[in-house]
Amino acid sequence: xxxxxxxxxxxxxxxxxxxxxxxxxxxxxxxxxxxxxxxxxxxxxxxxxxxxxxxxxxxxxxxxxxxxxxxxxxxxxxxxxxxxxxxxxxxxxxxxxxxxxxxxxxxxxxxxxxxxxxxxxxxxxxxxxxxxxxxxxxxxxxxxxxxxxxxxxxxxxxxxxxxxxxxxxxxxxxxxxxxxxxxxxxxxxxxxxxxxxxxxxxxxxxxxxxxxxxxxxxxxxxxxxxx
Numbered sequence: 001x002x003x004x005x006x007x008x009x010x011x012x013x014x015x016x017x018x019x020x021x022x023x024x025x026x027x028x029x030x031x032x033x034x035x036x037x038x039x040x041x042x043x044x045x046x047x048x049x050x051x052x053x054x055x056x057x058x059x060x061x062x063x064x065x066x067x068x069x070x071x072x073x074x075x076x077x078x079x080x081x082x083x084x085x086x087x088x089x090x091x092x093x094x095x096x097x098x099x100x101x102x103x104x105x106x107x108x109x110x111x112x113x114x115x116x117x118x119x120x121x122x123x124x125x126x127x128x129x130x131x132x133x134x135x136x137x138x139x140x141x142x143x144x145x146x147x148x149x150x151x152x153x154x155x156x157x158x159x160x161x162x163x164x165x166x167x168x169x170x171x172x173x174x175x176x177x178x179x180x181x182x183x184x185x186x187x188x189x190x191x192x193x194x195x196x197x198x199x200x201x202x203x204x205x206x207x208x209x210x211x212x213x214x215x216x217x218x219x220x221x222x223x224x225x226x227x
Contacts, residue, residue: 008157011209015157019185019188019206023188026187029054030042030053031054032061035109036067038110038130038134043122044057044082044085046127067099070095079092095122110135114129114140141171146196147194151190151194153166
C-alpha cells in the first residue's frame with residue numbers, strides 16, 4: 001500500500017533519496033569527448049537507444065572532426081554512415097544544417113545558450129538542456145525524456161503530459177541542485193525497474209511511494225478486499 005506524503009515536495013525528496021542510494025553512480029550514458037560530439041550524439045539519440053548511438057558514434061567520430069566537416073559532408077554518405085539509427089536521413093540533414101550554422105554563426109563552436117541551441121536544426125529543449133548541462137556546465141532546466149515523462153507521471157509528481165509542461169512543473173517541486181541528476185536517476189530506474197511495459201513493482205524501491213504501483217491493486221485474499 002502506498003505511503004501518504006503531505007506534499008509533492010516531500011514525495012520528490014523521498015523519491016530522490018531512495019534513487020540516489022539505489023543508483024549511486026548514475027550518469028549520462030552517451031560517449032563523447034567534446035561539445036560537438038555531445039551535440040551529435042544527443043541528436044542521434046532521439047527515439048534510439050544510447051547503446052546503438054554509442055556504437056555508431058564510435059566510427060562516426062573517427063570520420064568527422066569538426067562542425068565544418070559535418071556541414072560539408074555529402075548527405076547520402078552521412079546518412080549511410082548512421083543508417084542503423086532511427087530516422088537516419090532526417091538526422092543527417094539536421095546534423096549538416098546545425099553544423100553549418102555553428103560554423104557560420106558561432107565560429108565553429110557549439111553555442112552555450114538555450115535560445116542559440118534551439119535555433120539549430122534538430123535541437124529541441126531536451127537536447128539543448130543535455131548539451132548545456134554536460135557540455136557547458138549550465139543547468140537551467142530538467143531534461144525530460146521518455147523515462148522522466150513516464151516515471152514522474154506514474155509517481156503522481158505531475159499530471160502534465162507534454163515534455164515542456166512536465167519540465168516546468170518538475171522545476172517547481174524539484175530542488176534546483178537535483179535538476180540534472182533527476183534525469184539520470186529516472187533513466188536508470190526506468191531501464192532497470194519501471195519499464196514502459198510490465199514494470200517490476202514488486203522489486204521497486206519506490207513501490208510504497210507510487211500511486212500507480214501494481215502492488216496497490218492486489219487483493220487481500222483473507223478479506224476479499226483491495227488493499
